[in-house]
Amino acid sequence: MKYERMINSEQETKALAEQLAVRLHAGDILTLEGDLGAGKTTFTKSVAKGLGITRNVNSPTFTILKQYEGRLPLNHLDVYRLADSDEDLGWDELFYGDAVSIIEWAHLIEEDLPAERLAIQILRLDENARKFTFMPFGKRYEQLCEELFE
Numbered sequence: 615m616k617y618e619r620m621i622n623s624e625q626e627t628k629a630l631a632e633q634l635a636v637r638l639h640a641g642d643i644l645t646l647e648g649d650l651g652a653g654k655t656t657f658t659k660s661v662a663k664g665l666g667i668t669r670n671v672n673s674p675t676f677t678i679l680k681q682y683e684g685r686l687p688l689n690h691l692d693v694y695r696l697a698d699s700d701e702d703l704g705w706d707e708l709f710y711g712d713a714v715s716i717i718e719w720a721h722l723i724e725e726d727l728p729a730e731r732l733a734i735q736i737l738r739l740d741e742n743a744r745k746f747t748f749m750p751f752g753k754r755y756e757q758l759c760e761e762l763f764e
């Protein structure tokens with residue numbers, strides 16, 4: 615099952631992210647894929663806002679993991695450089711803790727990912743238009759998508 619949403623403006627992307635954020639629970643895992651400039655950072659900033667995070671959220675590219683305190687804490691991961699390093703981030707602790715995790719470039723660590731997760735793809739159609747595809751893995755995320763897209 616997958617859920618697609620056509621988006622026509624940055625504002626709509628932000629609204630979708632905030633609507634998702636208010637439904638998130640501790641331990642939820644989102645993976646986020648999209649080309650450069652697709653809107654991954656824009657989307658993540660608005661998820662953070664919806665989680666009550668007041669600090670500015672930037673791309674974690676040079677740090678792999680950034681953590682933010684909010685109504686729920688947020689782990690923002692960019693695992694691009696992990697694929698060919700031996701670094702052990704302690705996945706279990708990260709993914710099963712009390713935070714929401716957003717993972718960019720997640721396909722590079724597919725075998726370390728929990729089976730249950732919500733995969734989100736952003737496709738850039740033109741300057742302002744995007745196609746969002748939500749793919750839930752597991753009952754929890756199927757329910758979440760049903761609520762979000764009802």
Ligand SMILES: Nc1ncnc2c1ncn2[C@@H]1O[C@H](COP(=O)(O)OP(=O)(O)OP(=O)(O)O)[C@@H](O)[C@H]1O
Pocket residue numbers: 621622623624625626627648649650651652653654655656657673741742743744
């Ligand atoms: N509908 C939209 N959704 C998201 N961003 C949009 C939209 N329309 C225009 N934009 C613009 O597209 C750009 C998206 O940049 P952003 O940094 O969020 O992308 P990214 O996927 O994180 O890229 P990178 O991988 O280079 O960090 C921003 O300049 C934003 O203003």
